[in-house]
Amino acid sequence: MSTFVLVPGLWLGAWAWEAVAEPLRAAGHTVHAVSLTGLAERSGEAGPEVGVETHITDLTDLLVRADLRDVVLVAHSGGAVAVTGAADRVPERIRRVVYLDSGPIADGLALRDLWEPGFRAPLEASVVDGYRLPLPSFEEFLAAGTSLDGLDGAALARFRERATDQPFRTVTDPLRLTGGGAGTAKALVSCSFPLEQVRAMIASGHPYFAALGGPEWELRELTTGHWPMFSRPADTAAVLAKLAELPGR
Template sequence: MSTYVLVPGFWLGAWAWEKVVPPLREAGHDVHPVTLTGLGDRAHLAGPGVDLETHIQDIVHTIVFADLHDVILVGHSGASGAVTGAADRIPERVARLVYLDSGPTADGMTFMDFNEPDQRAFIETRVAEQGGGVEYPLPSWQEQEQAGASLEGLGEAERAWFVSRATPQPYGTMTQPLALKGGVDGLPKSLIACSIPLEQVREMAAAGHPLFEALAGPQWSFEKLPTGHWPMFSEPVRTAAVLASLAS
């Protein structure tokens, strides 16, 4: 049996893992899906004070107060910075750090640094005009695709479920730089490639791409899960199976 802590990406809460958790638990694993402050059932806690450090502490407290050890810590998409920061704070409790259709956030980096200038401008305008300067509302599906997010596998039912529960992302989590102390460096890490082919990820890492060069390290392993950017919705059973394979 392994212990999983599942952290969803932007606009999502623990509810996003509803179809992934049962097969993992049926396989005998201990599973803890997380809702970060200001999202999902914790949306009432949103405000200008919610930042990346808030979400890091959410994860740390989930692990510490539940007295979890040898954790397989999974971060989807925009949760990259939060799971990296949490693992850096308590590396002695983390057995493996997993990035689900995501990649590691480097020390001093923000989520906004991952965006090209035009997408960055789009986000800043949307936050200012529709988010009161403190939150990033869920973009339309067309806007998601224009930003490069694959919608493969998301039918009408999955999209409706997503939209019905999505909540705005606290903007401070996107703009606060990640501060690391080196605790995360030696941990085993895995990347599960979904919407970007694994071969392309490997090529960018080998070429020294600044966002992927860390993946060339010996502590990394890689898995394929060909689907869209939200595998917990498009392929929940396969997502659970890939995560379970990392337990060994």
């Protein structure tokens, strides 16, 4: 059996993984679903000082404090920043990093550097008190090409009701890497764009996808929208369990 640490994307907390964690635990796996500083039940810890390093420390502290080893560390969407940083800091504790409709962030880049200007500008303008980034409208997500496939009105309403403001520095701080996690086994689970398209971008040397062509990578597809933990939770659990069966590096 495997140990999973599940890290949600922006505006989400551990609650987002409930329907994925349940079948994994039922199968005998150990699951730690994470709420990062300033989010969900930890929203009271939000402040202008909360940034990328705060969230990396959240993860490394969990791994060390609980003495977790041979971990399958899963990042959804914007959770990739903290996960990539944690894998860099304590690679000896991690069997595999899984990017769920996400991908690794390069050294020196901030998450907002990856956003199209038409999406980034209104988000930056919406920041409250200089450090709280509210959840955009779903229309803004759609306009930016973010897929809501598989989410009905009830799911979207629950998402908005439970979402919390994202600490703004977690999207503006550049990620700093040492190269410590370079050889760690990694996987991409592509949900909202075809794996054929990903492979084509790897082959073309696309600056974001080219790194996914290395020998440490496994590529999988789970066709749905950008939030598979809501739209296909049982299938998300199944693909994570399959990836956990693969040997690490």
